[in-house]
Amino acid sequence: MNSKYKPYILVLPFLLIMTLIFFMGLINGVIQSLGYLPFIGLKEFTFKFYSEVLKDKEFLSSLSYTLYISLASSILSVGIGILVAFLLDKVKKDGKLSYGLYETPIIIPHLVGILVVIYIFSQTGIISRVMYLIGIIKEPSDFPLLIYDEKGIGIIFVYLYKQIPYVALTVYSVLKNLNKGLKDVALNLGASSMQAVIYIILPLLAPSILSSFLITFAFDFGAFEVPFLLGSPAKSMLPVKAYIDYTNPDFAYRPYTMVTNVIISTISLLLVLGYTQIFKYFGKKGKEGGII
Known part of the structure; x- marks a missing residue:
């Protein structure tokens, strides 16, 4: 077996199975969103469920x-x-300790982050108890409702806990490899440090910044x-x-649920397409001698 293609051949069965499961679920969801549920007597394709969902105040409120x-x-x-990322670049500490400080939250599951937020920021959490003990609040229930x-x-606290280190790691990986001579040239020509960052450094970091935003937004969406637990x-x-809609025992309500799922999937797909277009754009600019 050619060693070049061996890894791809080894993972091919897994990829085929996962792709089949994904597309079967997606196709089934689209079919049901169009009102085709023969097991309850719905055998005609229609877009009326999309129309009703998109006009539903509860759906629009949930979307916003x-x-x-x-x-x-x-x-x-x-x-x-x-x-x-800029702070890490300034202190220039690439040791295991500095990496561990912002890499550890990335590998910790979201469920652990949820528990951390509950223990710290709830009305019976650490902060409220400390404020109660030192007399800032009279009762733990006086602590602002953050959960x-x-x-x-x-x-948002849980997402920040997970995503700030991810963005910092992504941006810093690019920042530390930039040609710092560009900034020095700008400073020698009379630009301030802030102007050099805004007009020189940030445009060079734009691909990693935009991709980080799209990835975090797609995940949060x-x-x-x-959101279920907090x-x-x-x-x-x-x-x-x-x-919640999917657990409704009335199967006649299933198309509305699938419409919501299809909308979520469509928005996520558009974000993925946006992600790829960003890299194509900046890759083309780089080849043309643009900002990267």
């Missing part, structure tokens, strides 16, 4: 809430992650366990709403 959580956590993660709240602060009972993100 999902976009809010995804955008807020992604923007904060990218912004803080960039600052951490299970309608603003999704607890959800489609994630289930964090979300408010009054508001649900789309993946949680889809799950």
Whole structure:
């Protein structure tokens, strides 16, 4: 066996099985979203379920809430992650300890992050207890509601805990390999340090920054366990709403559930396409002698 193709041949059975399962599930979901459920007597394809879902106030509220959580956590993660990357580049410590500080949260499961947030930021958590003991608040219940709240602060905390190190690692990996002579030239020509960063460094980091944003946004948009365990009972993100609707014992409601799943999948697919287009664009600019 040719050693060049051996790894691909070895993983081919797994890829075929997973691809088959994925596409069978996706096709089945699309078919059911079009109202074809012969086991309950629905045998005609129709787009009426899409029309009804897209006009449903509960769905639109859940969609806007999902976009809010995804955008807020992604923007904060990218912004803080960039600052951490610049700080790491400034101190220039590439030892195991410095790597471990921002690599460890990446490998820790989200469920552990959820427990950490509950233990620290809930009304019976560490911060509220400390504030109660030193007299800042009279009762633990006086501590602001940061978990299970309608603003999704607890959800955002978990995403920040996981995503800031990821963005920092991604951006720093590019930043430390940049030609620092470009910045020195700009400083010698009279630019300030901030101008050199804005007009020289950040454009060079643009591919990694934009890709990090799309990846974090796509994950936040489609994630289930964090909003399910930390979300408010009054508001649900789309993946949680889809799950709740799916558990409805009335099978006549199944097409509405599948419409929600198809919309989530479509948005995720568009984000993947956007991700690939970004790299194509910057790759073409690099070949043309552009910003990279």
